[in-house]
Structures are given as C-alpha cells and as structure tokens.
Amino acid sequence: MTLLSSHLHLFSAVQRRAPPTATTLYHRNKPTTNHTVRFLCSPVVPAVRLDQRLARFVVPATAEDLLYNAGSAVGVLGSGYALVRAFDELTRKNILQQGLSRKLVHILSGLLFLVSWPIFSNSPKARYFAAFVPLVNCLRLLVNGLSLTSDQGLIKSVTREGDPRELLRGPLYYVLILILCALVFWRESPVGVVSLAMMCAGDGIADIVGRRYGSMKIPYNQTKSLAGSMSMFVLGFLVSIGMLYYYSVLGHVQLNWPSTVPRVAFISFVATLVESLPITKVVDDNISVPLATMAVAFFTFHY
Template structure:
C-alpha cells in the first residue's frame, strides 16, 4: 500500500536548489542547477508524494516493461508485414519504425512507477533490442524481418551502425534523464521526429540540394527544423501536463527553436560516412538542451 506524505514547498525566496516540479532532480548521474525563474510554480502550498511499496513497484515496472516490449515487437512486425505485402516501400517502412519506436518508447514512461528503479526497467526494452542488433549484426543469428525493417541495404553489418546508435541513445535518455528532465525528451524528439521526417521529406521533395552537401536538401533540412521543434514542444507539453516538470513556455520555445536550428545544422553536415546522424543529432541536442535548461 502506498504511503502518502505531505511535503511543504520551499519559499520562493529561499536558497534551496531547483528541482523539477519542486523536487530534487532525481537522475543518479546528473544534478543540473536550473534557473528558478523559468519554472511555473505550483498553485498550491503543498504537494502529495506517493512512496510506493518496493515489491509492488517492481511488479508494476516489470509488467510495464513487458507491455512496452510487446508493443515494440508488434510495431516492427506490423511494418515488416506491410513491406512484405508491398503495401509500403521498405525505405518508408524503415523510417516510420525509426520515428514511431522512439516516440512510443518515450510516451510509455508515465506508465512506470515513481520508484527510483523505474528508469532501469524501462531501459530493458531498448537493451533487449540492442542485444538483438549485436547478435544479428555479427551474424550469430539472422532475423530477416529485423534486417529489412531497420537497415538501408539489407546488410546485417548495418545493424551495428545507425540502429545500434539509435537504441544506445534511447537507453542513455531513459537512464540518465528520465521523465524529470526536458533534456532527454528534446534529444529523442530531435532524433526520432526531426531526423526521421527530414529523410522522408528530403527523398520526396529534395531536388534543391544544400550547396555544401549534395546528399542533403533544403526540403529535408527545413523539415528537420520544423518537425524537430514541433515534436519537442509536443512531448514537453505531454510530460508537463502529467506533472513531471513545469516550464516557462515562452522561454522554453525560444530555447527549443535554437536547439532545433543547431541540430538541423549538424544533420546537414557532410559527415554521414564518418558519424551517424543517430549519434550526432541527439548528442548535440542533448548538450545544447542541458546547457539551455541549466
């Protein structure tokens, strides 16, 4: 049974360090000092903190992890079936999996408990996918559905490049930042939404190329900026509406627009053969978001 405790709010004039939603930033790795003036205070003078029973929290989080993993497999299987039946093209299917997998994973975080260990249960899902990528990428096994769904040319070794970076970023954002920080939310939105849609729009409308990189187009870069921005704001609102953090929205919109512009510039650089976009875009977004919200 959960124990309900009533905790007093700190005075707005006190020297207490900032914590999202008036609680200390709970990442076991980072404790950024965030500007109090950018946070909308809670309207009441107290908050209710639920302290879950340890055993119940473990069962809850284990069940949530199984549910999310089942959904992830169903998503990939659905697009694999659509590709095999020639309903959608393989490249389009791969990008839709790229976009939806990260967003659905991030959107599932609220179903996990409030325990400290919840983030680790959530990270089991991409961790299992990481093991599948390594096993198939090294040709210890051969999952044709997986290879067709997430690779460009259908080669197993491709699994150890972009797709592996993708799931590593999912794990980092879940474990390090989790639900209490805008940093992980923005990083995943830029990687999944911005970069994913940029590729789709670039292939379809990308006749006008960027002068310094003929592999990228203005249509793709503009889409990267617009959709990276919109999806970041949308996911920030999603978590804010559920009480994980409250933001000064005008200030936040300005910062997210800057991060989107920076991520777009990085995505447009001719470094695809050296550094994968699934690594460069979210890492740059992560650093910029961390500094912006510090």
C-alpha cells in the first residue's frame, strides 16, 4: 500500500465514524406549482389541495347570484323612485303641468324598467327579483288607494284629479302588466318587450299629442284624435324596434329583421286600433292595449 492510498483510507474511515453536525427538525420542501398548499419550512405532513382548504371561505355561487340580483332590484327600485320624485318636484315648481308630468312618468318609468332587465343575472330566478320592483309599487298604490296612508307626491304624479281611488285603476293595472311581462315573457321573448313598449311609449304619447293637437277626432270615438293615434303608432313602432334591437345586441333575442319590422308594424297598428276604440269606460287602456299586443305579438312571432 502506498503512502497516498493509506492516507485516503484513513480519511474515509474518519468520515464514516463522524456524527452529524446538526439535527433536522423540519423537512424542507421545494416550492410547488400545482394546486397544493406547502410551506418552504414545514413539518412533513400530507399535502392538502388548495380548493379543499379554502372551500369554506368561498361564497357559494347561488348566494352570490342572489345578492347580485337583490342589489340590482334595489338599484332599479331606487332609480324609479328618483324618477317619480323628480317629476313631482317639477310639477310642484310649475315647470311641468300635472297632466304632462303624469304621462311622462307613465312613459319613462315603464321603459326604465324594461331597459333594466339585462342588468339582472342569467339565472332563471332573476325575473322574480325584477318583478319585485313593480310589486313594491303595486303595494304602494294599494295602501295609498285604500287611504291607509297618504303619499301626496305619488298621488299628484300618477292621478288625473288627485283622487287616491284613481290609484286602484289605471296605475294599478299598469304595474300589474309590468309584473306579468317580467314573469311570463322576460327578456328571451319579443312579446313582452313589444307589449311594454306599446303600453308605455305608444299609449303615453297618444294622450300627450292628442290633448295638444287633437282637433280632428276619430269618427267612431270623439274622445280620441287622429293625431294621437298616429303618434301612438309611430312612436310605439319606433320604441318597439329600438328595444328589440337593444335586446338583440345584448344577445337575449335573435331576430330576422326583414320579417321582424313588418310584424312589429302590424302589431303597432292593432294596438293603436284597440286604443282608439270607445271602450275606455269598460276596459282601461292599461289593460286593453298590452293584452291585445301580447295576443297579436304571440301569434305573429310564433307563426
């Protein structure tokens, strides 16, 4: 054995007999890039998936959807209330006449409700949160119409003569139609969209124009004018097309426009004809116009 080999043999023997210089208390893991939770210095324990550790801190999707739709309903309700209060203030300051203010509320509040539908989520239950908005107004009309309470701003904004009992007729029918369209048709059907457009914009503008420029009366109904009926047909048609385009752009309805336009024109004509009939004392316009529009639109768009 050479001198060099003997030294190497002695060195390896010493290394085998030497105790470890430190005691390892924690297992040092390498950082991971998968879905497990580890620490750089941690006891040796089984890895736990990230979604298992955080599941109890995550808000369920259903609860999140409910909170979102509830917030949307509150926002729309607040916007509608602000609209009515604004026109009430304009009436109080004599900036607008009461009759004109009432009809503008009739037009804009329903259209605001219709425009707000896409704000709600795609959940099947979203329509119930939307319908909650006119339901609250329905309850307000009932308690004021029955004189259980007195909201003079509401009464002045939506009645002709300032009689609280008027709230139980046209205005009440109006909000009931809003509820019906939201629950039955919602935003997947053009029927509800056109029905509300004709009731709100069409019927509303007919009264405004008719009172100002309605000297030429309809032969079979001296309480209605040709100017009012023509304005109802034109504005009702334009607003219906505009609303359908709005919903089609957002992807809620798919329409064949070359066939949709004449269909909407025909529906607008029928709604205008129904509004012109001398049946106001028997059936309120807020019932006859939207129900007739629904019936015609249903058969027109489905056949």
